[in-house]
Amino acid sequence: MNRLRIAIIGGTGDQGKGLALRWALAGHEIYIGSRDEERARAAAAEMEALLAKQPAGSVSPGSITGVGNAAAAASSSIVVVTVPFAAQIKTLKDIRDSLQSGALLVDVTVPLEPAVGGRPTRMLGVWAGSAAEQCAELAPPGVTVAAAFHNVAASLLAELDHPVDCDILVCANDKPARERVRPLVESIPGCRWLDGGVLANSRLVESWTAMLIGLNIRYKAHTGLRITGID
Numbered sequence: 001m002n003r004l005r006i007a008i009i010g011g012t013g014d015q016g017k018g019l020a021l022r023w024a025l026a027g028h029e030i031y032i033g034s035r036d037e038e039r040a041r042a043a044a045a046e047m048e049a050l051l052a053k054q055p056a057g058s059v060s061p062g063s064i065t066g067v068g069n070a071a072a073a074a075s076s077s078i079v080v081v082t083v084p085f086a087a088q089i090k091t092l093k094d095i096r097d098s099l100q101s102g103a104l105l106v107d108v109t110v111p112l113e114p115a116v117g118g119r120p121t122r123m124l125g126v127w128a129g130s131a132a133e134q135c136a137e138l139a140p141p142g143v144t145v146a147a148a149f150h151n152v153a154a155s156l157l158a159e160l161d162h163p164v165d166c167d168i169l170v171c172a173n174d175k176p177a178r179e180r181v182r183p184l185v186e187s188i189p190g191c192r193w194l195d196g197g198v199l200a201n202s203r204l205v206e207s208w209t210a211m212l213i214g215l216n217i218r219y220k221a222h223t224g225l226r227i228t229g230i231d
């Protein structure tokens, strides 16, 4: 697999760190973004220390770097956004002028009720239709938006010695954009890329996360999602 350069905005959080670790293990070059450059550097150092404990030869040295969010956005042609819904609009406004022309912006945001003090098992209504469509409204011309990684739990990503038992539904308005996300999915052992269709379908995919969180609570489990019937 080709070595990719991937920026993760809000990469100091649970979901961003989990993705960063998995992608670094697959040999990709990761830029962790934060509002606070020092926090990003500390998170990158913490992750490098974890990767150093992995079996020899599985990691390219220096594959995780911590920088500010705007510098991360400027660093890579693939930019993944992992911030809470309450922070999504402000974050996108902060980075939009730094994005490379032709960049792929992968939105992972789930509009859950805790953004307004409510329950993680409930979704919020979003005027644009979904968090990903809101992201697309804020993306500058020439930047393509895809939605992915909503149904994979940070806790499963963090278990580096286990494959991640989850299908990843990828939504974007054209097939080439959905295909651009495929290597990110296939870099994570156990994850399967599935063509989720147009970006508006992220309304459904985002909402399944609330159901999975409810199942996690009721069954004291770490659930993922599998679609049957597709070889």
Ligand SMILES: NC(=O)c1ccc[n+]([C@@H]2O[C@H](COP(=O)([O-])OP(=O)(O)OC[C@H]3O[C@@H](n4cnc5c(N)ncnc54)[C@H](OP(=O)(O)O)[C@@H]3O)[C@@H](O)[C@H]2O)c1
Pocket (backbone or CB within 6 Å): 010, 011, 012, 013, 014, 015, 016, 033, 034, 035, 036, 039, 040, 081, 082, 083, 084, 085, 086, 087, 090, 091, 108, 109, 110, 111, 112, 149, 150, 151, 152, 153, 154, 155, 209
């Ligand atoms: N956690 C999961 O298992 C999971 C699974 C699927 C999808 N998701 C989605 O992925 C996104 C990130 O989840 P997470 O659990 O990683 O979130 P998180 O840990 O709460 O936050 C991620 C990062 O976002 C930044 N951030 C937090 N509050 C902010 C604010 N008010 N303004 C600007 N930046 C802020 C912080 O980075 P800095 O302080 O360093 O800037 C933080 O480290 C969410 O939309 C979530 O719904 C999460």
